[in-house]
Amino acid sequence: MHLVYVDDSKQDRHQSRAGFQVIGAIIVNDRHFDMLEQHVGYVLKAMADEYATDEFEEFHASDLLSAKKPFEKIDREGAIKYLDAAVSAIIHLKIPVVYGAVDLAKLYAANYATASPVDMAFRICVKFVEEWFQANDDEKGLGLLISDDSEKSVKGAMLNAFHLFRRPVRSSPAVRGTLEHLHDDMYFGSSKHSIGIQLADVCSLLIGRHLAGYSDTEDLYLSFADNIFKGTVEP
Secondary structure (H helix, E strand, O other): OEEEEEEEEEEOOOOOOOOEEEEEEEEEEHHHHHHHHHHHHHHHHHHHHHHOOOOOOOOOHHHHHHOOOOOOOOOHHHHHHHHHHHHHHHHHOOOOEEEEEEEHHHHHOOOOOOOOHHHHHHHHHHHHHHHHHHHOHHHOOOEEEEEEOOOHHHHHHHHHHHHHHEOOOOOOOOOOEOOOOEOOOOEEEOHHHOHHHHHHHHHHHHHHHHHHOOOOOHHHHHHHHHHEEEEEEEO
């Protein structure tokens, strides 16, 4: 089975407020989860010991880059070092990444400006997750979609889109709708307790910063860019 961890990131453009809404996903073979958990857990423990000013509970990539609590002591060089160590798990375990992104400036100028950017980005993302399973059908089995138990509006938009495309099975052989390789519901957990969600957060942030034109994290994005199975920006 594969664990599909999903997280969202909203990133302003460099020198502009209208940026990108990103939904990114990492697709983790459950046989590799033990190695992933040990690697990322070690990285987070080392980072907390070196830089955390208060008791370390949860890792957010944006807080690390912005030197927000509990990482007020960290400088940009230190933040990049630990993000790089986290991303190395994606590279060495050959974890596929997919994403959907929405260009907010173009969206707000379009006739459908009131459309939800989270809904749009999530639909793109889960479509690419399904395409990955189809391209790697020799893996067999189903994927389990897992996301952060975040804002009610974000969670609602994801659930609505998911159930639109993943239909409950009422016949044999099974007819599951568009998302035929995913389990019958998506699940929400606390990123505080989920290494997978935290790593999806790192990837989504770095993808967003790449799209928005930030140069200071571009090398980090490029380091795992070959792992991106598919990603696109709309409109």
